[in-house]
Ligand SMILES: CC(C)[C@H](C(=O)O)[C@@H](O)C(=O)O
């Protein structure tokens with residue numbers, strides 16, 4: 190298979206973890222005989238420094254000519270006091286909108302060997318295997334904003350099509366997972382939530398193999414902690430998804446290893462680790478590349494339909510953890526922390542062994 | 545001291561836990577020589593059944609003639625399919641607005657004897673002692689709502705005065721607590737959040753004894769789980785406050801014992817347990833009255849300025865837990881669950897002993 194991938198290393202530890210993930214990608218390409226062509230471009234703070242724009246036109250053009258995007262991370266103290274339009278995360282918000290990447294998929298799965306790092310009791314966190322599906326290009330993020338000296342407002346707005354397509358994605362995912370969907374809203378207060386709930390009700394007729402529940406966002410915020418094992422697929426709007434997916438990301442102790450996908454209906458997508466740019470440890474070769482490596486696996490799965498290759502990467506990452514190899518963020522008392530590259534070598538060895 | 549209190553038992557376990565709390569209130573009144581006059585009125589489902597209105601005019605009148613309100617809980621399956629205006633929680637939303645109860649205070653404190661019930665590891669939850677201050681009468685809850693066949697919207701809107709007064713409340717609370725304030729917003733996306741953040745920055749000049757940090761809502765959703773002990777006072781808007789206060793309520797394992805206050809600038813306030821109406825266990829005398837009893841303590845403290853009396857109730861509740869007495873929701877393996885009234889008797893005995 191031939192595919193073009195745009196690589197956006199970004200800021201902080203972004204370049205290091207992306208470099209590690211690309212090494213893994215190349216090994217997989219060789220093993221399975223694929224031809225992945227890479228084009229590098231700038232985003233975030235790096236793009237502000239070079240082009241005075243967190244998402245330069247050049248970058249958009251490069252992405253347009255590719256089949257998928259791999260992103261490291263954006264942001265850092267250097268740009269924290271910039272005006273809104275020159276903030277690194279503006280690049281992220283714009284790339285989502287420009288490419289209509291409306292479906293944000295964030296799987297959270299407990300790695301048994303990482304549970305010691307979870308703030309939750311082992312028995313609460315151990316069976317977690319959920320997927321948050323967040324609407325990413327609508328709602329209060331992109332509705333009209335107003336500001337005067339004495340008043341400010343943000344419009345939370347959704348139309349039928351925006352909700353229908355994300356709800357369809359969530360049903361399709363539930364169907365190939367454990368067949369359970371939890372739709373999260375605030376229907377006792379918000380009009381957008383009432384439309385959302387109505388559409389989920391309409392859609393469920395077409396997915397009779399999926400069990401659906403509606404739950405209020407405040408109640409889910411509790412249950413994600415008291416009983417996270419309850420959830421399979423969770424679908425929600427942009428703002429609630431932002432909060433709940435971050436909340437969910439810490440329950441298994443594996444924030445540093447969580448990948449994400451932001452996809453469009455034709456399977457074009459952007460893949461990035463859930464963690465941030467961690468400027469305080471950048472350039473030291475101590476960052477954990479697992480989340481970015483697993484983001485590459487999601488790319489192979491969701492954008493290229495290469496299930497076997499994706500599974501191979503996931504298996505390798507899991508095996509390296511099971512063998513007790515960790516980077517500094519996860520190393521246990523008395524253990525030795527591997528560098529970013531050393532840990533990546535272990536993953537590559539796992540894949541190579543199986544040639 | 546002479547005070548008038550309106551009592552709104554509400555639905556489900558509301559009447560039982562309110563009855564228990566009133567017994568405690570009467571003992572405190574006797575011990576400290578106060579005269580609390582009680583007037584009962586209807587709210588929620590009970591009011592819908594009797595008056596076809598979740599907040600009848602009679603109830604509003606009764607509340608207007610009192611110095612504080614004690615509420616049990618509202619809601620239940622019986623009214624779940626009612627139209628929006630005839631839903632029990634509409635009574636709650638309206639009473640907040642009618643009486644301008646803009647400051648919702650929700651303390652979360654770890655009771656050492658209850659930590660086994662926490663989903664978090666003991667070392668993560670044990671030092672938690674935080675107070676969420678939620679703006680309760682503005683924002684997306686009360687902004688203009690629109691709905692057509694194909695589109696729905698909710699306006700998130702705040703003006704300067706609404707933000708200033710809640711931020712002042714939070715600073716005042718931080719000052720008499722541990723002197724730390726975390727203001728939560730989504731300033732990288734929302735215009736309302738940018739106004740919010742600006743006002744916190746302006747206000748902090750007047751509270752030089754308080755240390756302030758700004759944090760994004762998604763980041764706080766994580767940190768409330770990974771490091772809840774970090775927080776002292778947390779102030780945020782209505783929607784974020786709804787989610788974060790519920791999230792915070794489960795971290796110590798003591799959801800069933802958490803009180804809340806919703807107050808106005810002149811110290812008039814409504815006090816209620818954080819838990820819901822739990823219709824499935826209503827009428828069985830097994831509900832935990834601790835949250836409502838502690839809500840009475842908050843009433844004494846915040847509406848009547850009776851710090852000593854409030855502290856006496858808190859001390860008594862704590863002592864009963866320390867002595868190993870629990871209702872069914874908290875009882876440990878092999879322990880005996882006390883009924884609602886039996887557990888309340890223990891609290892009263894604690895207070896009586898100290899006459
Ligand atoms: C950086 C920020 C604008 C962004 C968001 O809120 O969507 C981030 O929190 C995320 O979840 O990807």
Ligand SMILES: CC(C)[C@H](C(=O)O)[C@@H](O)C(=O)O
Nearest residue numbers: 377378407633634636637786
């Ligand atoms: C019942 C509901 C409208 C209410 C709210 O969202 O404010 C509740 O969740 C609360 O927090 O008191």
